[in-house]
Amino acid sequence: MAVITLGLSEIKVGEASPTGIMPEAMTKIGKTYQNTCKIVQEAAEVTEHFEEGKAAPEVRKKRKKVPQITFSIMDADPQLLADFIGGTVTGTGDAAEWGYDGDEVVANKAISVIPEQGLQFDIPNGDIEAVIDADMSAQGIFLVNFTVTPLAVSSGKAIRAKKKAEPGS
Numbered sequence: 632m633a634v635i636t637l638g639l640s641e642i643k644v645g646e647a648s649p650t651g652i653m654p655e656a657m658t659k660i661g662k663t664y665q666n667t668c669k670i671v672q673e674a675a676e677v678t679e680h681f682e683e684g685k686a687a688p689e690v691r692k693k694r695k696k697v698p699q700i701t702f703s704i705m706d707a708d709p710q711l712l713a714d715f716i717g718g719t720v721t722g723t724g725d726a727a728e729w730g731y732d733g734d735e736v737v738a739n740k741a742i743s744v745i746p747e748q749g750l751q752f753d754i755p756n757g758d759i760e761a762v763i764d765a766d767m768s769a770q771g772i773f774l775v776n777f778t779v780t781p782l783a784v785s786s787g788k789a790i791r792a793k794k795k796a797e798p799g800s
Contacts, residue, residue, distance in 0.1 A: 634749050634750060634794060635748065635749055636746050636748065636749025636750045637746060637747060637748060637749060638746055638747030638748065639663060639668045639744070639745075639746055639747065640745045640746060640747050640795075641659050641660075641663070641745050642659070642660045642663055642668065642702060642742065642743070642744050642745070643657035643658060643659055643660065643742070643743040643745065644657060644658060644660045644740045644741065644742055644743075645657035645658070645740065645741040645743075646740070646741060647738065647739035647740050647741050647755065647756045647757065648741055648755040648756055648784070649739075649755075649756050649782075649784055649785060650755075650784060650785050650786055651755050651756070651784030651785060651786040651787035651788075652755060652786070652787075653741055653743070653753050653755050654741050654755075657741065657743055660704060660711075661704040661705070661706045661707065661711060662704065662705050662706040663702050663703070663704060663705075664702070664703040664704065664705040664772070664774055667701070667702045667703040667774075667776075668700070668701070668702040668744065669700070669701050669702070670698050670699070670700050670744070670752060671698060671699060671701065672696060672697070672698035672699075673696045673699075674696075675693040675694055675695045675696060676693070676694040676696070677691060677692070677693050677694075678691070678692045678694075679691050679692075680692075697780065697781050697789055697790060698781070698790055699778055699779060699780050699781075700742065700744060700752070700754070700757075700777075700778075700779040701776070701777060701778050701779075702776075702777050703764065703774040703775065703776045703777065704774065704775045704777065705772055705773070705774055707773060707774075707775045708727070709727040709728060709729035710727065710729075711775065712729045712731070712763075712775070713729055713731075714737070715737060715759055715761040715775065715777070716731065716737065716761045716762070716763065716775065717731060717733070717734075717735030717736065717737050718730050718731035718732070718735050719731075719735075737759060737761070739756055739757055739758055739759070739782065740757055740759055740779075741753070741754065741755050741756065741757065742754045742757045742759075742779050745795060746795060748795065749794070749795060750792040750793065750794060750795065751792065751793055751794070751795040751796075752790060752791070752792050753790070753791045753792075753793070754779060754781045754789065754790050754791075755784050755787070755789075756781070756782045756783075756784050756789070757779040757780065757781055757782065758779070758780045758782055759777060759778070759779050760777070760778045760779075760780075761775050761776065761777050761778075762775070762776050763775055763776075764776045
């Protein structure tokens, strides 16, 4: 039976699990900017070995790459900036202020990409690279662009896909 995966419902994050177990408690990361969530796998690195004067390789070695997830969040607040770009937050509420000097370490996170229908993608231990992409014009918007790279886990696989659970099931 074919599974058609389309649309994005939400992206959830939780505490990373190097053991490979997805956390029970996950929260919506924020508002994903329209048409930015993509799961892309680059082509494998290929090494070929040839006999002198021959066009066809004798041996072809492939090193596959893990798929990465990219998306943009449009409702970043100081806490989201600190959690995913690095830095600290001082103050609370409307007085919250994000501070950043570039040497902060950002913790890995578990990520779940939940579509409107079809396959849900889970990464129990993801390295997140988040960067600011702000177009401060009248037609622009402040975005935080994410690239999530699945990291190895001690049990199971680095990235997984399963049929999305339907409500009430």
